[in-house]
């Protein structure tokens with residue numbers, strides 16, 4: 001047995017497993033860097049706290065579209081299973097999927113989420129720009145929503161549900177829902193913890209100077225006890241701005257975002273002084289007020305007043321109410337939290353607008369839930385507040401969802417269907433959910449009630465709670481009655497909560513004067529986010545509109561919902577959890593359970609008792625038991641026959657007997673038949689799927705043989721037809737030659753011969769005139785070059801991208817400035833017109849390595865970079881992003897202009913070519929291949945600057961104009977009546 005230890009991929013295959021064997025198996029695998037293990041269809045992941053080489057392209061390929069049993073446990077296998085289930089491959093029924101990742105803080109949920117997204121994108125490779133955008137969303141959100149805590153250096157301080165949207169298996173869009181950002185972190189952090197990452201990253205770029213920021217240690221909101229590695233924050237800042245570029249944030253928007261971040265830091269440094277008349281004012285010696293006002297783009301006097309006093313409207317007059325020093329500080333902090341909270345909401349909203357599926361409606365989705373992990377800060381000398389209370393409530397909710405799905409619903413089905421079954425007990429945490437959410441006797445309801453009560457305090461809330469919850473086995477009152485403290489016996493252990501500022505946090509109000517002030521800001525972003533209302537689930541309600549061709553993006557506040565505005569944070573969170581549960585219930589859930597091996601976040605270190613505790617409280621033993629004994633797949637008789645009848649008889653009816661026939665014919669054992677369903681284990685499904693695949697392959701082979709026979713017959717006939725056509729063509733050619741030599745009488749009577757030109761060929765056509773009089777002479781027409789029928793340009797789009805007219809229209813209206821050399825009043829030397837790949841290759845043929853040009857694509861609204869490589873030319877697509885910036889597909893760097901892109905790759909290598917670009921190809925003197933792009937009235941003429949466009953003559957692509965000239969020599973553009 002010892003030699004086999006750690007070799008078992010699926011723990012549900014072990015009989016009589018107890019907690020010692022379970023711990024031994026997982027530990028043994030972990031120490032061999034096998035961090036993943038299956039429990040049936042559930043994946044266990046133990047955080048390695050080090051990089052393991054199991055996520056590269058080789059692994060990505062290995063986990064593509066193969067049955068689970070034939071590959072080792074891996075997060076990519078889960079991605080593949082989800083994608084197969086979504087698309088209905090491998091015998092699965094297509095449908096929405098939802099991957100639920102749970103575990104303590106620091107267990108590896110966020111990393112797992114990123115790996116899943118990466119692999120799913122890999123599986124459905126399609127729209128590269130969208131994929132790039134989706135991959136960049138995680139680093140962007142992490143910068144603004146993650147922070148260092150004592151439990152995790154990159155802890156998510158918000159929950160997220162990411163929906164990847166598909167149409168026919170192609171990724172067409174995405175959506176993010178965010179849950180309860182921990183705003184309190186903004187104005188104060190526990191010992192050893194930090195503010196949100198972005199505040200530190202800002203100091204990694206020169207941009208902090210622009211906002212008159214000095215060093216992190218000078219800002220009260222930043223806990224900077226830890227020394228910051230400048231290189232690392234420089235890189236991080238680059239990553240964030242590059243992610244913002246990729247996702248589609250414009251420069252103005254990015255500037256507004258950083259302006260808000262900077263103004264929050266300045267706001268935090270505002271201090272207050274009590275004056276003789278006991279009113280407070282902003283301490284004069286600090287410049288913080290002026291700087292905050294400057295970057296918030298509001299009047300500094302107005303800002304000062306909104307922080308120091310408010311007005312109360314009585315029936316007859318408006319009374320000024322001075323704040324105490326403490327109230328003024330609270331107003332300042334509330335303002336900072338509102339700014340950051342709404343900014344974060346706007347970022348999520350903006351991402352959603354940019355990822356919304358375009359043109360094609362999404363029909364299916366894979367949702368990935370990465371919610372903040374279970375937290376107990378008392379173990380690290382801290383305390384648990386309202387935020388931990390909400391975070392742990394979310395984790396209780398998830399545990400309940402897991403139990404319900406894995407134990408309750410499944411076992412209920414066995415009972416209903418009459419399957420012989422010995423009940424497996426799991427710890428039901430429903431009483432805990434009732435303790436939190438019960439109405440009117442639940443902690444959140446009582447907190448809301450205390451918020452409404454005029455004299456309510458944190459202490460009076462705890463007193464009431466203690467009184468009402470007396471006797472509840474999951475609620476423990478504090479031993480010291482004068483402290484606002486209580487504890488809850490969570491599924492994951494006992495947690496003590498300290499209720500300081502809970503009423504305030506739950507109310508989360510912002511003085512009206514501050515809201516009014518911020519709505520008057522000249523900064524469009526601040527104005528927008530403060531005009532928007534907060535929805536029933538606590539998110540910022542904005543509308544976005546986006547048009548791909550014109551790159552228009554607008555976000556407008558939705559009309560105010562006054563009832564939603566009054567909801568407390570607890571109630572909003574409750575609402576958002578309800579919606580989340582509804583969404584998850586409507587999809588097929590896939591579970592990933594992450595475990596943390598040690599408290600110190602160290603690699604190769606396993607604290608057995610710590611891991612054992614996590615395995616036990618998550619119910620892993622019972623889960624293994626139900627996966628071992630249970631039937632994870634339960635199709636109805638009809639579904640079963642529909643799917644597997646091909647294994648027996650295509651015509652078979654959907655009856656129980658036929659189900660049994662198929663199962664027996666497949667030599668399977670261990671399945672069960674219920675009242676209306678077939679009960680199968682994963683191994684059964686995999687065997688059936690394998691057989692199905694083989695059967696389909698043999699049918700396809702048969703079809704191929706038959707098709708081959710038919711095709712050969714058709715080919716023979718086609719060959720005969722081609723031969724006949726060739727003979728006919730030769731006859732016509734001879735006739736044409738005669739006509740050109742003036743022997744028109746060769747033409748049949750009652751006919752018209754047409755000689756026209758398309759591209760570089762002249763076409764000769766003889767048409768018989770049905771209504772012509774019998775004595776009418778034959779006629780010959782020489783037509784001028786026939787251009788492609790013009791597509792009327794539509795106001796929003798420019799017509800189909802493969803029409804040259806549309807491309808020209810697009811270029812003239814939106815692109816000229818991108819390729820213009822402003823200093824020389826002409827196009828850039830590297831710019832060429834709508835020329836084909838082959839023409840670009842001709843131009844570059846005799847050039848040195850690295851010589852390059854950029855041309856307008858012939859079939860899409862965009863550009864292509866062509867350059868001379870060692871023994872051939874290479875062509876790279878340049879994508880113009882929604883924010884008008886440019887990226888070479890396959891590269892990561894975003895460029896503000898084509899000029900920047902060229903300059904960058906003159907100094908930096910492309911990722912898959914070991915050299916840099918050298919000199920632009922340029923136009924040959926006297927020749928120009930972009931003249932027709934400009935049209936009769938050139939851009940330069942419009943701008944009142946004379947064009948530097950060489951005379952019109954030969955163009956590489958535009959053969960038609962060359963042929964026009966030569967051809968018109970031979971074939972005058974007239975219609976001649978012969979005779």
Ligand SMILES: Nc1ncnc2c1ncn2[C@@H]1O[C@H](COP(=O)(O)OP(=O)(O)OP(=O)(O)O)[C@@H](O)[C@H]1O
Nearest residue numbers: 049050105106107108109110111152155156372373
């Ligand atoms: N598969 C992995 N490979 C290497 N390191 C990992 C892996 N998973 C997690 N880690 C390490 O563990 C750290 C914590 O992981 P992660 O942030 O995903 O935890 P989490 O469960 O999301 O925590 P929280 O609930 O606090 O957000 C990561 O920053 C990373 O250093």
